[in-house]
Amino acid sequence: xxxxxxxxxxxxxxxxxxxxxxxxxxxxxxxxxxxxxxxxxxxxxxxxxxxxxxxxxxxxxxxxxxxxxxxxxxxxxxxxxxxxxxxxxxxxxxxxxxxxxxxxxxxxxxxxxxxxxxxxxxxxxxxxxxxxxxxxxxxxxxxxxxxxxxxxxxxxxxxxxxxxxxxxxxxxxxxxxxxxxxxxxxxxxxxxxxxxxxxxxxxxxxxxxxxxxxxxxxxxxxxxxxxxxxxxxxxxxxxxxxxxxxxxxxxxxxxxxxxxxxxxxxxxxxxxxxxxxxxxxxxxxxxxxxxxxxxxxxxxxxxxxxxxxxxxxxxxxxxxxxxxxxxxxxxxxxxxxxxxxxxxxxxxxxxxxxxxxxxxxxxxxxxxxxxxxxxxxxxxxxxxxxxxxxxxxxxxxxxxxxxxxxxxxxxxxxxxxxxxxxxxxxxxxxxxxxxxxxxxxxxxxxxxxxxxxxxxxxxxxxxxxxxxxxxxxxxxxxxxxxxxxxxxxxxxxxxxxxxxxxx
Ligand SMILES: [Fe+2]
Ligand SMILES: [Fe+2]
Numbered sequence: 200x201x202x203x204x205x206x207x208x209x210x211x212x213x214x215x216x217x218x219x220x221x222x223x224x225x226x227x228x229x230x231x232x233x234x235x236x237x238x239x240x241x242x243x244x245x246x247x248x249x250x251x252x253x254x255x256x257x258x259x260x261x262x263x264x265x266x267x268x269x270x271x272x273x274x275x276x277x278x279x280x281x282x283x284x285x286x287x288x289x290x291x292x293x294x295x296x297x298x299x300x301x302x303x304x305x306x307x308x309x310x311x312x313x314x315x316x317x318x319x320x321x322x323x324x325x326x327x328x329x330x331x332x333x334x335x336x337x338x339x340x341x342x343x344x345x346x347x348x349x350x351x352x353x354x355x356x357x358x359x360x361x362x363x364x365x366x367x368x369x370x371x372x373x374x375x376x377x378x379x380x381x382x383x384x385x386x387x388x389x390x391x392x393x394x395x396x397x398x399x400x401x402x403x404x405x406x407x408x409x410x411x412x413x414x415x416x417x418x419x420x421x422x423x424x425x426x427x428x429x430x431x432x433x434x435x436x437x438x439x440x441x442x443x444x445x446x447x448x449x450x451x452x453x454x455x456x457x458x459x460x461x462x463x464x465x466x467x468x469x470x471x472x473x474x475x476x477x478x479x480x481x482x483x484x485x486x487x488x489x490x491x492x493x494x495x496x497x498x499x500x501x502x503x504x505x506x507x508x509x510x511x512x513x514x515x516x517x518x519x520x521x522x523x524x525x526x527x528x529x530x531x532x533x534x535x536x537x538x539x540x541x542x543x544x545x546x547x548x549x550x551x552x553x554x555x556x557x558x559x560x561x562x563x564x565x566x567x568x569x570x571x572x573x574x575x576x577x578x579x580x581x582x583x584x585x586x587x588x589x590x591x592x593x594x595x596x597x598x599x600x601x602x603x604x605x606x607x608x609x610x611x612x613x614x615x616x617x618x619x620x621x622x623x624x625x626x627x628x629x630x631x632x633x634x635x636x637x638x639x640x641x642x643x644x645x646x647x648x649x650x651x652x653x654x655x656x657x658x659x660x661x662x663x664x665x666x667x668x669x670x671x672x673x674x675x676x677x678x679x680x681x682x683x684x685x686x687x688x689x690x691x692x693x694x695x696x697x698x699x700x701x702x
Contacts, residue, residue, distance in 0.1 A: 216327030222253035296537030296622030297557035309617035317621035321396035324419040338373035342407040348400045379410040386416040419603035421628040430565035430680035433473040438676040440480035440635025441655035445505035448658035453673035456690040458515040480635035481527025481573030510548040525558040527573035535614040537622035570629040574636030576606030592652035593643035638670040
């Protein structure tokens with residue numbers, strides 16, 4: 200098996216604080232998409248039932264049999280998570296954030312459903328933690344008891360004027376509560392971000408007029424110990440991003456070096472022998488009307504022509520490779536996230552070995568689980584996190600894993616689609632998380648997850664100079680899928696060079 204599926208399923212239930220019977224796992228192993236069913240079993244079981252039995256799995260199977268399309272389809276619907284099949288080789292879709300067009304109802308109702316869905320998905324990961332003693336709905340919190348915990352979405356944070364403590368307002372489905380986070384306490388180590396979901400343990404003082412104090416903070420996180428996917432045959436994947444075709448500053452010479460490499464030519468050509476996948480993390484073309492007076496920077500001013508050029512460039516990569524592309528904020532799809540994959544009309548310009556997916560998307564490459572997200576939310580997270588910078592993108596990605604959310608902040612620069620299901624929640628912890636958008640480069644390993652932010656093929660533009668962004672272009676991350684090791688390939692100066700990457 201490409202991954203030890205049994206252990207992966209047990210770990211999935213563990214993460215959701217459920218103990219799963221061996222018989223239930225046996226049954227799940229016979230299903231083509233075991234995590235789709237597991238996800239449904241967990242939804243059904245609710246918080247009260249700590250055990251998952253064979254009967255519970257059977258009843259989900261029975262229900263699915265009544266509605267065959269619901270679980271039997273190859274393309275998982277939003278909110279459901281498939282797992283690589285046993286002996287998986289090749290590319291396998293797991294989960295796309297985009298859940299279909301948004302209905303015509305009231306946006307207010309739709310956004311409230313979106314946040315409810317986020318809250319529920321993330322609260323499930325926090326429930327049952329020993330640190331969150333006496334966990335209660337906010338409405339049932341009574342001052343006077345020594346301790347209690349709540350799981351809430353962060354609504355507001357402000358500093359008290361005199362002592363620099365934090366006043367934190369969190370809410371759940373039953374109400375909202377104001378809490379005091381004392382200055383220099385462990386809870387203040389990480390910034391609270393608007394609309395993230397946290398678990399907090401509280402201590403109440405004798406005076407009921409005083410705010411409860413936050414004693415401990417828990418975030419959804421990725422588990423410390425998990426089984427990582429590994430390819431069972433020699434296989435490599437090349438991760439790149441932000442091609443910006445159509446821009447005057449597209450780096451055609453550097454791209455040529457990359458094409459030579461992928462075709463096995465040049466000094467690093469031997470590394471391309473077992474190259475099987477290329478992943479492009481968005482901003483495939485430069486687009487039109489993305490920023491003021493962009494037309495000055497465009498070599499191709501027509502959007503259809505830009506995608507035709509993208510097709511020609513991707514056709515230079517060997518046709519035996521599977522090339523996975525997700526859109527970014529410069530692409531011609533709805534900018535609200537999660538974004539759908541490229542429309543058929545534009546995707547038609549791409550060669551057959553290209554697989555367009557939505558942004559974000561989770562998929563397996565020879566059993567290694569990859570989440571790809573363009574990274575628009577850097578524009579909101581970097582200003583919100585003290586010390587964060589576009590030049591160190593993996594620090595922000597670490598935070599995404601801690602929150603298990605790719606773009607929590609609502610109402611700023613990242614437009615969020617008002618859908619009933621929050622497709623930006625990281626439903627399953629990936630083996631690799633890849634982003635772009637920053638036009639810089641970074642590699643890091645966090646709790647076993649490989650974090651990659653993979654450069655750009657656009658030189659510096661006037662617009663970036665104005666905004667003080669210094670790009671680190673023409674880099675790509677080459678990942679050995681059997682070892683989960685990574686090398687940085689630098690195509691920026693003639694012959695490519697390889698640098699051992701961090702992580
Ligand atoms: Fe970009
Ligand atoms: Fe971008």
